[in-house]
Amino acid sequence: MSQYIPSISPSSLAKKVILITGGANGIGASLVTQCLEYGANVCIGDLDGVSGERLLKECRDKFPPEEEDSPPRVIFQPTDVSIYPSVLALFDLAFKTYKRIDHVVSAAGIVEIGNWFDTALTMETVRQTPTHQVLDVNLLGSMYVCRIASVYLRHNRGSNCDRSILLFSCVSGFKDSPSLFIYQASKHGVVGLMRSLRTYISSPYKHYLRINTVCPWVTQTNSIKKVEAQWKGAGLPINTPKQVATVATGVLTDQTLNGKSMFIEGGRAWEIEENIGQLESEWLGEAPSRTLALGQGLLDDGTVWNAPERPQKKSTISVGVPPGVPLGKLKGLTNGVKHTISNGVSNGMSNGLTNGVH
Incomplete structure (x- = not known):
């Protein structure tokens, strides 16, 4: 596993347009501020309208537009990422205001609600449908x-213009998180989403976009209140929102990164995808790893799964002949079969040649 050290030049985000969901609080809010500090224009989406409006005012006071007739450096719109039209409206706002979008960050997320597998469940209480809000928001x-980003990022882009998507997962995206059943499933899904898109979405013949994931460990936000005292008592590292934002900003600006996952602990980042692939033969075994590589190579970027099915042509040779039955054993059909074969071939060739000439 290699350590990732962000390298962010002062002009790396100058005049870039960045859309951030979940940008009103915590890590998202730190990322908003940091992007503005590096010269970007930011569109914030968050369900928390109160915090969003407060952050909007603070940022507008601190980061005014360079010219009077320019749009504001930062805009905000209440957004529920679990509702498709709400997400679409956020992209429309950004595109209408800035005429393009350069980078998109999906940072909206919530923690576990209730206990899906409570040992107190009974034959009666298990009949009640549990909430799936965590899945709806996170995944x-x-x-x-x-x-939506895969479409909007392609518009109004110049030549050699870098565009990317950054997804927020967490340690639960690749490591056991007991009792966080739905949260972990959703964060695994986020990493899986990135992996399913990283080859497809980066293709020059498709979207030509980068996509990466950040996976912060315990971070100083409201979500860690239940474990904060024990964590600090054990001397374990805690990220600050600003540290995570710095890694995220580095990933956004680094045009060499695609399909990577950054594990972040104590402000330090470690890329995990490369070694998962390089060490596959060790943890999976050499023989199955070779076979898996052949299959993955055949599937390539996955286009085969979405290719339209071609209608199968029926052969005139086998018409009327039960499968697996030798022709010689079909009493009285020999002449009919020969006739079908000869007619099929001769007619097919003559028709094909004739049509080809015309």
Whole structure:
């Protein structure tokens, strides 16, 4: 595993347009501020309208537009990422204001709600449908953002113009998180979404976009209140929102990064995808790893799954002949079969040649 050290030049985000969901609080808010500091224009989407409006005012006071007739450096719109039209409206706002979008960050997320596998469940209480809000926000929301971003990022772009999507997962995206059942499933899904898109979406013949994931460990936000005291008592590292934002900003600006996942602990980042692939033969075994590589190579960027099916042509040779039955054993059909074969071949060739000439 290699350590990733962000390298951000002062002009790396100058005049770039960055859309950030979940940008009103915590890591998202730190990322908003940092992007503005590096010269970007930012469109914030968040369900928390109160915090969003407060952050908007603070940032507008601190980061005014360079010219009087220029649009504001930062805009905000209340957004529920689990509702498709709400996400679409956020992209429309950004595009209408700035005429393009350069980078999209899906940072909206919530923690576990209730206990899906509570040992107190009974034959009666298990009949009540549990909430799936965590899945809707964390995973479905990320999928909505990626789908819309894949279209909007392609418009009004110049030649050699870098565009990217950055998804927020966490350690639960690749490591056991007992009792965080739905949260972990959703964060695994976010990493899986990135992996399914990283070859397809980067293709010059498709979207030509970069996509990466950041996976912060315990970070100083409201979500860690239940474990904060024990964590600090054990001397374990805690990220600050600003540290995570710095890694995220580095990934946004580094045009060499695609399909990577950054594990962040104590402000330090470690890329995990490369070694998962390089060490596959060790943890999976050499023989299955070779076979897996052949299959993955055949599937390539996955286009085969979405290719339209071609209608199968029926052969005139086998018409009327039961499969697996030798022709010689079909009493009285020999002449009919020969006739069908000869007619099929001769007619097919003559018709094909004739049509080809005309």
